[in-house]
Structure formats: structure tokens, C-alpha cells
Amino acid sequence: MSTQPMRYPPVHELSSEECWARLRTMVVGRLALAGKEHPELFPVNYVVDRGTVVFRSDPGTKIAASMDQARVAFEVDSFEPATNEAWSVVVKGSLEPVLQTADVIDAISLPLFPWQWGSKGFFVRIVPASLSGRRFVVADPGHWASQLMGIRRSSDE
């Protein structure tokens, strides 16, 4: 609709390296799965491990989906008050259960602290097919500063 495209600061695409670096700075992301009527969408605690995203879960929708190697999307975002920049990273890929004993032992050693209490005895891995990210100056820093004041800065900024 705009006839003056130059009045807006640009959206910067993040490189694959930048996407991974930013994924490593956060601990909660959101996992989207195809659902029967509507998509399923869950917040999950995660950790980056050797080019994949790993999280723990109890038996349920996410574990069942991992058995089917479901196609998923996983998103992480944040806001950096110091620069008024917002960013988001989206990983698209397949869920895979961590089943082999050696893999489970590896996974247990990951610094993965589930958000929610419970046994969370299963590990699930998102194996990426694509990775994309963007950062941009927020449109109304005053509004955003008041709304998002104090969200931690990512350590690589």
C-alpha cells in the first residue's frame, strides 16, 4: 500500500550462523504441528545440540508426532531493548524421537531444564530442513519499550 518504501527501516535476513547463534541464546520456543481440526501449538523448553533442537516431553501429542516423524515448525523470538530490534528465527523440519541408548545418554547430559514439572522422560529432536530468521527495528520503540521492558538481551548482540 505504501508509495514510499524508503521510509521504513529494512528487515534484515539472518544468516544460518546468526540463526543458530540466536537460537542458543533462548530457552523457550514454540512448536507447531499439523492437527486434526486446527494446528497444535506448544511452548517448549529446548536446547540446541549439534545442528538440531532437542526438548523433553511426556507421552502425548508431541511424542506421538515424533514417532511419525511429523513435519513441524519451531519459532523463537525476542526483543533487544538496547537496539530496539526485534528478531525471530523459524526452524522447519521433522520430529524424531531419541530412542537409541547412546543417544538417550547423550541427550540426558544436555543442559535441558523443562519449563514444567514432571518426569518428561522422553527426548525429541527437531531435525531441520530449513532455517530462516529476520531482525528489524520495531515500528514504535516507545510503545515497545514499555511493553517489553527488560526482556533479556541475547548475548551475541
Place this chain on the structure above:
Amino acid sequence: MSTQPMRYPPVHELSSEECWARLRTMVVGRLALAGKEHPELFPVNYVVDRGTVVFRSDPGTKIAASMDQARVAFEVDSFEPATNEAWSVVVKGSLEPVLQTADVIDAISLPLFPWQWGSKGFFVRIVPASLSGRRFVVADPGHWASQLMGIRRSSDE
């Protein structure tokens, strides 16, 4: 897997009123749509308006999905340092474009500040089919406090 269910603090389901109250405290949520290969997942700025969730968008995936009244999921979460409680709310429903002149005029008056610069000339509404929410004490407050220090508290706590 646990044989000692009592060792974990409970997960509290949020009532519909509590879900709406918490949705009103935040400004960024994540929208999941069915996708061709993988689900689509976007961070969006939103506002609650008369029992729906409204956001602005430029022409693209989300607008096209709204024309098809796509089934979507929308999620908002936060962490309250004062109580070590995390919470999340998920709205499942259908996207609807805001097309009628009177509705567009109404929508323009909403306190909706897009995260990203651009014209964002279209309004889209999520009409809920279901609403669910939960809150729980985080499993490792020390870890979480360092990771999430300072995320704003919702005003209804």
C-alpha cells in the same frame, strides 16, 4: 513415568476469563497455520477485540489464509519472576479478513502497533473455536530467573 505424582507442583488450567485477561497483557503472540510441507509459524503483534484476536498484515501467506478462513492456532506465553510461574494461552480458531468498511474503521481505531515497519494495510481477525491456558511453577526457578530475568509481569497477577 513418575510413581510420585505428588512431588510436582500442579499445573493449573486457566478459566476462559483468565485466558482473555492474560492475552490482554501481552502484545506479541505466535500464529500457526497449516503449510504445504511444514506448518507456518509467525510472530504477530495482536490486540484483543471483543472476544477475537486482531492483527495487521501485508498481503502474503496470512492474508491468503484469512481469505480461506484457515484454521489456526495462536499462542501467547510469559514468565512471572515474582511468582516463578510460567503460563501460556492457546487460541484455536479461524482466520477472517476484516473487509467491511465499518469493520475496517473499527479495526483502525484499535491500539495495534505492528512489530515490523511497513504499511500493514490489512486487518485479520482470529475467531476462536476454543481457548485453553495453563500456569505452573517453573521446575528450576534459579535457572529460569537467570534466563528470563526481567520479563514484564502481567498486570493481573
